[in-house]
Amino acid sequence: MTTRVPDFLQGGGEMGALMRAHDWSRSSLGAPADWPQSLRTVVRLMLNTGHPMYIWWGPELACLYNDAYRESIGPERHPESLGRPAREVWAEIWPIIGPQIEHVMSGRGATWHVDQLVPITRHGRLDDVYWTYSYSPIDDDASPGGIGGVLVVCTETTKQVQVAQQLTLERDRLAQLITERTHAFDAMRASEARFRAALKAGRLGYWETDLVARTRTWSDEAMALFGLSRPDRKGKVGGPDDEFVAAIHPDDRHLVAHYLELAQQLDTFAADYRVVRSDGTTLWLSGRGAVTARGAEGEPLRLISVMADVSEQRQAEQLLAVERERLRLALSAGHMGAYELDIASDTLWWSPETYALFGVTPATFKPTRESVIGLLDPEDRPGFAKRRRLAINEHQPFFDEFRLRRPDGSRVWIGYRGQAEYDPQGRPVRTFGVVMDITERKKAEQVLRDAGREKDDFIATLSHELRNPLAPIRNAVNVLQHLPPDDARVAWCRDVIGRQTAQMARLLDDLLDVSRLTRGKVTLRVQRLDAATMIARAIEIAQPVIDGAGHELLVDLPEQSVQVQGDLTRLAQVFSNVLINSAKYTPPGGTIAVRAFARDAALVVKVRDTGIGIAEEHIDRIFDMFGQVESASSHAQGGQGIGLSLARRLVELHGGTIEARSEGVGKGSEFEIRLPLARSGGDDAPTAQPAVVGQEREA
Numbered sequence: 235m236t237t238r239v240p241d242f243l244q245g246g247g248e249m250g251a252l253m254r255a256h257d258w259s260r261s262s263l264g265a266p267a268d269w270p271q272s273l274r275t276v277v278r279l280m281l282n283t284g285h286p287m288y289i290w291w292g293p294e295l296a297c298l299y300n301d302a303y304r305e306s307i308g309p310e311r312h313p314e315s316l317g318r319p320a321r322e323v324w325a326e327i328w329p330i331i332g333p334q335i336e337h338v339m340s341g342r343g344a345t346w347h348v349d350q351l352v353p354i355t356r357h358g359r360l361d362d363v364y365w366t367y368s369y370s371p372i373d374d375d376a377s378p379g380g381i382g383g384v385l386v387v388c389t390e391t392t393k394q395v396q397v398a399q400q401l402t403l404e405r406d407r408l409a410q411l412i413t414e415r416t417h418a419f420d421a422m423r424a425s426e427a428r429f430r431a432a433l434k435a436g437r438l439g440y441w442e443t444d445l446v447a448r449t450r451t452w453s454d455e456a457m458a459l460f461g462l463s464r465p466d467r468k469g470k471v472g473g474p475d476d477e478f479v480a481a482i483h484p485d486d487r488h489l490v491a492h493y494l495e496l497a498q499q500l501d502t503f504a505a506d507y508r509v510v511r512s513d514g515t516t517l518w519l520s521g522r523g524a525v526t527a528r529g530a531e532g533e534p535l536r537l538i539s540v541m542a543d544v545s546e547q548r549q550a551e552q553l554l555a556v557e558r559e560r561l562r563l564a565l566s567a568g569h570m571g572a573y574e575l576d577i578a579s580d581t582l583w584w585s586p587e588t589y590a591l592f593g594v595t596p597a598t599f600k601p602t603r604e605s606v607i608g609l610l611d612p613e614d615r616p617g618f619a620k621r622r623r624l625a626i627n628e629h630q631p632f633f634d635e636f637r638l639r640r641p642d643g644s645r646v647w648i649g650y651r652g653q654a655e656y657d658p659q660g661r662p663v664r665t666f667g668v669v670m671d672i673t674e675r676k677k678a679e680q681v682l683r684d685a686g687r688e689k690d691d692f693i694a695t696l697s698h699e700l701r702n703p704l705a706p707i708r709n710a711v712n713v714l715q716h717l718p719p720d721d722a723r724v725a726w727c728r729d730v731i732g733r734q735t736a737q738m739a740r741l742l743d744d745l746l747d748v749s750r751l752t753r754g755k756v757t758l759r760v761q762r763l764d765a766a767t768m769i770a771r772a773i774e775i776a777q778p779v780i781d782g783a784g785h786e787l788l789v790d791l792p793e794q795s796v797q798v799q800g801d802l803t804r805l806a807q808v809f810s811n812v813l814i815n816s817a818k819y820t821p822p823g824g825t826i827a828v829r830a831f832a833r834d835a836a837l838v839v840k841v842r843d844t845g846i847g848i849a850e851e852h853i854d855r856i857f858d859m860f861g862q863v864e865s866a867s868s869h870a871q872g873g874q875g876i877g878l879s880l881a882r883r884l885v886e887l888h889g890g891t892i893e894a895r896s897e898g899v900g901k902g903s904e905f906e907i908r909l910p911l912a913r914s915g916g917d918d919a920p921t922a923q924p925a926v927v928g929q930e931r932e933a
């Protein structure tokens with residue numbers, strides 16, 4: 235059977251072709267030639283538009299659609315659904331569209347749906363498909379109610395809806411992001427506030443230096459440190475306007491170039507310098523510089539500097555250094571050293587002075603308990619170790635003295651004061667203390683001991699000396715009592731008494747002089763004296779002793795008068811003392827030579843004898859008080875060791891010197907006395923001119 239294709243089915247692409255080829259006889263629509271006019275019109279419209287259109291027609295609502303609709307219904311319905319009843323084709327979504335179709339078919343008018351979700355299965359999966367569509371009635375007089383079908387003009391808006399949804403999502407996310415950002419910003423502001431507070435608390439400041447633009451950007455805190463106020467926070471790098479360099483203390487300015495050099499090589503480096511602020515105060519700053527950008531050659535382009543005010547620490551350090559220096563000076567002035575011994579590790583620390591005390595250096599000597607003990611005099615080692623151990627055990631401070639044998643052979647006395655520290659169980663943890671050189675004290679103690687002994691010897695000798703003249707005196711007095719006054723023996727008694735009392739008087743005078751000299755209470759009756767007169771007076775005093783020993787006396791005086799300023803009696807006492815000594819310490823029949831001359835504004839008097847001489851080691855001692863030489867004092871003529879001591883003090887009171895020389899025991903002695911010459915042209919009068927020298931003058 236050939237059917238003529240009606241005009242309204244012409245065109246229409248694939249769907250047109252399908253509709254033309256379709257066997258309509260088996261559908262509820264029947265042959266297209268019999269389709270009512272209104273349906274034909276709408277079908278023609280549908281097939282000839284690019285817009286997706288769909289038609290449900292007749293009581294079964296047979297499905298018709300165009301090419302534009304194919305994609306939307308998927309292979310599940312295309313092309314099989316053509317002409318088939320809507321209820322079967324769209325069973326899946328009938329609950330949604332069924333009522334809407336019913337609404338139109340029952341004459342209640344068209345419907346309009348925007349972005350309606352109508353999920354359908356296509357391409358094998360259930361898609362959330364969105365549509366914007368209208369269901370419009372298609373009139374047909376022959377149909378009940380005058381409505382033959384429904385025209386669906388429809389656009390799938392899944393993409394737009396999805397985009398819109400995406401957009402909403404994005405917007406929500408954006409909103410979320412903004413909220414988060416705001417929170418982050420708030421947090422950052424809070425953190426920045428904390429950062430600023432921290433900078434302030436730490437008296438820290440930072441700035442950035444742009445070495446290319448030659449500018450500097452200051453933080454408020456850094457400006458406060460440098461005493462700068464710049465509203466724009468900008469500064470200049472280099473040149474006369476460089477506010478940074480200008481603020482640096484002149485003595486530290488050279489460091490600026492140094493830091494720039496460091497920045498060439500290091501990414502971060504330490505910096506320390508002083509700044510002088512506009513108010514005149516000086517701050518010590520300490521911190522770091524960090525290179526934040528480098529050029530192609532590695533040259534620094536930008537740096538960040540962070541500096542803190544460390545003035546207080548520096549002052550404390552300086553104070554500490556001064557204290558340390560003081561302690562060091564005190565230790566070295568007191569010839570003292572400090573030590574500390576950690577008992578657990580058995581490590582010994584010594585202050586630098588301690589090395590010097592022990593005569594070693596840190597380079598050549600490592601102080602340990604053993605090495606230090608090794609320097610002690612072997613005799614002192616056991617006692618020291620024992621006493622130290624005992625003191626530590628008894629929790630007592632420890633004082634001791636020992637002798638050292640230094641590596642260079644010298645010997646010193648060391649005083650040692652130590653103490654231990656204990657743990658809660660009472661075990662010693664460390665000991666510490668000071669050591670000091672007490673050699674001088676030890677020497678002084680020895681001198682004192684010697685002096686004490688000498689004094690004892692002296693008193694013993696003196697008692698003898700004072701007793702000796704007493705016996706002949708008493709004897710003479712006894713004799714006198716039994717003699718008539720005109721007896722010739724009376725003269726002998728007078729002689730004995732006279733001689734012996736004179737000796738006692740001399741002895742006592744010497745003793746009194748010594749005590750006066752010691753107390754600085756000697757008065758000189760100073761006058762211009764002729765050397766010859768003075769020496770003659772001394773010889774006169776010494777002559778009996780010289781003659782008594784049968785010595786020859788040679789005297790060589792200057793031809794012209796040589797004059798000195800002095801006390802005649804005292805100076806005659808000095809010279810007679812020396813002459814009597816020569817007589818005493820020269821075996822009988824010796825020679826004593828006195829020679830006087832002027833030289834270098836001084837009167838020089840030399841007294842030389844051929845006597846027993848003085849051993850070299852005794853030369854210095856003979857001028858000391860009671861400074862007798864043992865072998866000499868045992869000599870019959872020995873005295874009390876007062877004469878030379880007295881002589882030296884008297885000569886020194888006159889501004890002169892006295893020295894002894896001897897080539898040794900048995901080789902004679904020579905005493906040389908020098909006195910300043912009286913100034914010429916002054917008072918020539920030889921008359922006595924009393925003057926007072928010594929402490930009495932001030933009194």
Ligand code: ADP
Binds near residue numbers: 816847857877
């Ligand atoms: P002394 O009363 O013992 O003589 P001095 O002070 O005068 O006291 O002398 C001190 C010591 O010096 C003497 O004990 C003696 O040992 C020694 N001395 C002094 N003069 C001479 C001398 N010319 N020759 C040798 N020894 C001397």
